[in-house]
Amino acid sequence: MDQIIEIAIDGRHLSRDRGFLKVSQDHAEVGRTPLDQIAGVIVHAHGTTWSTSLLTELADRGVPVVLCAANHAPRSVLMPLEGHHAQGARMRSQWQAKTSLVKQAWKQVVIAKVLMQAAALDAVGEPDAPLKMMARKVTSGDATNIEAQAAVTVP
Template sequence: MTGVAVERIVDIATEGRHLSASRGFLVVSADRQEVGRIPLDDVAAVIVHAHGVTWTTSLLVALAERGAVMVLCGSNHAPVALCLPLDGHHAQNARLRAQWQAGRPLVKQLWRRVVVAKIRWQAAVLAAFGRPADGFDLLARQVASGDTGNVEAQAARRYWPLLMGPDFRRDRQAPDANALLNYGYTVMRSLCARAVVAAGLHPSIGIHHANRTNAFALADDLVEPFRPLVDALTLRLLDRGVTEVTPVAKHAYAGLIAVDLPGPAGTTTATLAAMRAAQSLATAFTLGQADSLELPLPPTAAVLADLDGLLP
């Protein structure tokens, strides 16, 4: 694990809070009295869960100028809206053009790499918890361009019962473990959305996710290999008796952005891994080469065991 994360996830879960910017700080107030502040330069994302929260335009501008994002969540802790900066990388225009004009063969090969990485991550998480991971390597090798055989879904049908038990069903609207997963995925999704914008790419132009109502399609593509990291922490929380999205759980999930992960160029934090993935994706679009995409390698059991350091 790293020491102290430079960037932070700020979660607003208390009703009636007011958010503003003042002299380089994000200021949280209640009944016109300040209750907390954090340097704006330290903020990676602001996640708003509570109702009745207000904020100033100057705060949104200050966050955007620093490349930070604001995420608005529904009652199930899943994101429903995201405020992203318009200005990204200095080569944004060229990268957006390359992203928009990317041919189907390239896009399908990119998605194949994402699915293979996700399945290998799932296998690593299962093995770390002593669950049988037999067959996942074979599934990863069976992923075709564009995952036309829907191997991702086949892996998911094996993965969830092995990890969470035979009665578990992944349901975004369900409570307990599903709500925990929703929250954890929101943290990682906001991280990937920020990385995508910083790389000069548009978050709504995905390589696989293409729902017309999804403004974060590319972030949803890029987050896939990171999801098993959330799954692993969720299982550790459940083992500790944490079954709801409590402050303890939120603090643990926020710490995921600083977890050390193996990568093609050596060990790096999850934040830098997401940035590297987005930057390499921009390169892949520009060069037309899918193998330019760099995704984090499957973690070792020791790396996943270090998640205990995020728990109280």
């Protein structure tokens, strides 16, 4: 069972301990998760510290670590760099992609984001029709900024 670990409380320390990601606060353990069950780590608490051995162990397992800014928006992603030629080829393909492909990919991302917002509203019994209609209007590269419009449409 893959887990996404979210660190949201200030002052936590993350380390590796016998095959586990250990979370500590003021030198006392407050939680642990087997490293083999971690699919990703998201850190948006201030003052979080970690050990290098933990980060290298996560990299060995292909686990990304997302670092967020004070506004909780992702600011950086630590991705493992594997020695396999496929990863370099994949990265090269991404940075050499034609603008039209990038814009079409962004369109699909925005549509997915807006439809997920609609699903969240539906789950709590709120009307989702405005967002579903907005998702249909997304253009290549989201030139009309439907993503932002959908964000302010949510009650």
